Amino acid sequence: MTDDLDAIRQETEAALAGAADLRAWDAIRVAMLGKSGRLTALLKDLGALPADARRARGAALNRLKEALTDAIEIRRRQLEESALAARLAAERIDVTLPPRPLPAGLVHPISRTMEEMAAIFGAMGFAIAEGPDIESDWHNFGALNIPAHHPARADHDTFYLPPERAGAPPPVLRTHTSPVQVRTMLHTPPPLRVVVMGRTYRADHDATHSPMFHQLEGLAIDRDLTLGHLKGCLIDFLRAYFGIADLPVRFRASYFPFTEPSMEVDIGWDRRSGELGGGGDWLEILGSGMVHPKVLANCGIDPSVWQGFAFGMGVERVTMLKHGIPDLRPFYESDIRWLRHYGFSPLAPAMLHEGV
């Protein structure tokens, strides 16, 4: 009477053993225990048997059902375990492999120079100031003692913008960072020390001039600042920036409307080799001077109490000199080959000359 049930059991166990994955396993489970499964059908047939036979057959069917349920459950666990093991093996990563190289961006030489400038002047106690690229005539010229029709205006090849009202002086793209001197003095009570790094604009374009370029401006105001402080500050900066501890620095009398006296600053180099330092030749590098009393007064600072010095230099120019970059134009062309060649690793700190 139970022979057929033993056969079903053996058959099912064999089928379960042969099930390669959970899908095959599920098909076997449904074929046996599902709503129209084989065992379910046998259980339904029970009702047709006489009471005696039904008891014995029912007990046998229940044992079979228990056995099959156990076998099915055991096989499910086995299959799940081997599926997990296969997945772990397939997704295994070899942590000893070298990493794939990640494409790393580089710092543009202009940014690098400005970082170095900020670091050197920061160490000397200068804060960083900023101002807008579009300036009023007064900030860019008037307050700096360059009135309308002053010949210095002609040097600046200014980009003028449409005036706000007919007859008003047109706003300009700032021709230098010196208007930020004015803004700083108007808003910061002295003593003060700031540097400004930013874009400037002049209508000029060739291998050494760009209509947009960058300047570094410096301004220090205190009660007793002298030309000696100006010289010491700039000599220290130039030697630290170029990394040449004994870089020759020369101060040459000059003229700017907003400083008195004014000095242009030259550094020593060798004209033939292009090398900075010794060599006996001089290279003009920046403009400087003691802030003109009229400029102090224009900015609300009493020139009988306060005085100070200011300086300005081209960021591109000192970058080209330091790194031997011959042409100005590629600075703004975003040519990836140029950037790879002249760019700096963002992770390498600025190597400033020790002991300067």
Ligand code: PHE
């Ligand atoms: N603003 C001047 C220029 O652009 C440079 C300068 C700045 C000179 C500060 C003296 C003092 O040429």
